[in-house]
Amino acid sequence: MEFTLLGPVGIITKDDHVPIAGSRQRILLASLLVSGGRLLTNEQLYSELWGDDPPHTAHNALQAQVSRLRRTLSRLTHAEEPAPALVTHSAGYVLKADPDRVDMNGFRRRIAEARAAADRDPMAAIALLEAGIALWQGKPLQDTGTSPLCHSTAVQLEEEYLAAHETKLELKLRCGLTEDAIGELRAIGVVHPWRERITELLMLALYCVGRRAEALETYHSTRRQLTDHLGIEPSRRLKETLQVILREDPVPLAPLRPSPLAAFAR
Structure with missing residues (x-):
């Protein structure tokens, strides 16, 4: 059970x-x-x-x-x-x-294992993150109303879910899986337009594959949304990412080398 x-x-x-x-x-x-x-x-x-x-x-x-x-x-x-x-x-x-036997614990265990393995074997970490994310079947703790414990846990789980996506996509960029990451970043950015880490990774991914103009437009589009809807400016980190692209600096994501054993582990 x-x-x-x-x-x-x-x-x-x-x-x-x-x-x-x-x-x-x-x-x-x-x-x-x-x-x-x-x-x-x-x-x-x-x-x-x-x-x-x-x-x-x-x-x-x-x-x-x-x-x-x-x-x-x-x-x-x-x-x-x-x-x-x-x-x-x-x-x-x-x-x-x-x-x-509780899917919430299985998700959290895989995420912890992935973060522990990220530097040593990024491809294995990506596989663990994807396995954890695949356990989700919708909004967590559905139909539990305003129950204080269930509601607070659901909010925390949704944050962990988004953070797992961000970690997975950053690892994909570090492993050179850039085109694959771009599609996922665009999809999740539509659902979570205020998530600046997603915007930052999408800007860097586009810049990595020579789509500098799209990377800049991604920043300006996000800035318009933030100022028009929330009345705030982008974070300092997002502005620094913009300057990296404007100066055409190297991408500030250190590449990771997949372990030779990772391909056989999947």
Whole structure:
């Protein structure tokens, strides 16, 4: 049994992907998974499930939601793989799920491994980043409403997702995979136009392949958007990248040499 948080909250069995019906069931499961095996108190779960206005019968209502979730886990369990224990404590609840069976943890593990390998074997790092990014199935922790823990985790995960993309694309530029990176940078730049690191990498990529005019227009287009919509100027770093291109300086991205073993590892 595996759990999905990088998109709709759900459970994957050996037979199927099972969405979790009911917003409070999704919030309860997601909150317990996000807590990573730590106890969530009854008061925390009241806040997650009902916000600032829990019912007078919140304790009984929480017990009913926990019982329902236990039944769901039990129903989806196969004989060879017991369901994770949803343990009741006097102060709250703990879900003892295997961290390796939660896609959020798999994503974060691959990103950490990629960053550790980046200087030694950039092509292997790119493959790890792509494997982590491929776990995403949409907006993280979908349909968990305004649950404080789920919302804050979703915001953090989206930042980690964009940072992983940026790291992957920078590594592609360093490895000479420039044309491939340009297409991805353009696509992600449309969705996240305020992400200046994406603009910077796109400018450098275009400059690397001799498309200096396009690199300059990329800067000016981004500046117009920032000034017109946000009332701010580009960052100092983006302005420095512009000067590199105007002066026709060498690209400030040190090339990395892929390990000879990387091709056999993929």
